[in-house]
Amino acid sequence: xxxxxxxxxxxxxxxxxxxxxxxxxxxANVIATDVRECRSLGDDGPFAVLNALDPHSYGYTVNKxxxxxxxxxxxxxxxxxxxxxxxxxxxxxxALMNSLDIARQYxxxxxxxxxxxxxxxxxxxxxxxxxxxxxxxxIYGVCKVTGELLSDYYFHKYGVDxxxxxxxxxxxxxxxxxxxxxxxxxxxxxxAVKTGRFVCPVSPDVYMxxxxxxxxLAACVQLMEADPGRLVHRNSFNITAMxxxxxxxxxxxxxxxxxxRMEYMIDPVKETIxxxxxxxxxxxxxxxxxxxxxxxxxxxxxxxxxxxxxxxREAGEI
Ligand code: SER
Numbered sequence: 672x673x674x675x676x677x678x679x680x681x682x683x684x685x686x687x688x689x690x691x692x693x694x695x696x697x698x699a700n701v702i703a704t705d706v707r708e709c710r711s712l713g714d715d716g717p718f719a720v721l722n723a724l725d726p727h728s729y730g731y732t733v734n735k736x737x738x739x740x741x742x743x744x745x746x747x748x749x750x751x752x753x754x755x756x757x758x759x760x761x762x763x764x765x766a767l768m769n770s771l772d773i774a775r776q777y778x779x780x781x782x783x784x785x786x787x788x789x790x791x792x793x794x795x796x797x798x799x800x801x802x803x804x805x806x807x808x809x810i811y812g813v814c815k816v817t818g819e820l821l822s823d824y825y826f827h828k829y830g831v832d833x834x835x836x837x838x839x840x841x842x843x844x845x846x847x848x849x850x851x852x853x854x855x856x857x858x859x860x861x862x863a864v865k866t867g868r869f870v871c872p873v874s875p876d877v878y879m880x881x882x883x884x885x886x887x888l889a890a891c892v893q894l895m896e897a898d899p900g901r902l903v904h905r906n907s908f909n910i911t912a913m914x915x916x917x918x919x920x921x922x923x924x925x926x927x928x929x930x931x932r933m934e935y936m937i938d939p940v941k942e943t944i945x946x947x948x949x950x951x952x953x954x955x956x957x958x959x960x961x962x963x964x965x966x967x968x969x970x971x972x973x974x975x976x977x978x979x980x981x982x983x984r985e986a987g988e989i
Contacts, residue, residue: 749851839880897961912965
């Protein structure tokens, strides 16, 4: 990767990936784009407003900056997708199809995240294998499985250098996720620091895979820089760093903030989705094919989040 385009850079992953990539590859070589103006993304490198659903502006931007790698981070997440499935399909698949075709046309490598949401109620729940039954029952999951198949297809038919990971819920302190089922694991820190109280939308005993942002960022670069000859999977790789329930997360946060109160008000959509996803993934294929190895477990993640969110509160940012 030398000249990188990030599409959907204003979101939870993109806002931190932009800064991370600029440190490694140089500010001028990482072009951040989003459908909305995002002032901070233009501070240390190029930023452009780009609607990924418009193939002409997308192709123009790739050509203008002589891009050789694209991160397609455009997505409507799982819970919000259920409110308007047709819109979710149009945005998620529209951005992906344009990314695949433009990557093919301009000879770019393409990273598109898949998700634990690609699995469904009939997938094995524990230690969910890399290659297994995938029949998700959300539109988000349907888009992710379709995207995985298309990534394979474009690799085999056209030689497009497609790469992907199935991200678990991502915990981060800079930009909130929006409309996902795993969002509770981020929102709890914000509410804890602001009100000392959190209302959790999923049951205390539901396990889901999670990861701290520094591991997610490292995964993006490691996979994109991996030797293509070693990559057997071109659809997507299971990756995970930890798996916990709301109850386990609460206990860990209370080691720092003992007064945090938590109540449960179950959101039926999120609850059904959470119960349909794996408890924990088997990420051995990623470890074997490109050396994936997470660094952040739950205690260190929580300690770091508590420190950062408290500092942002003190600075009046949240
Ligand atoms: N974090 C996403 C969601 O909850 C899953 O990839 O929708």
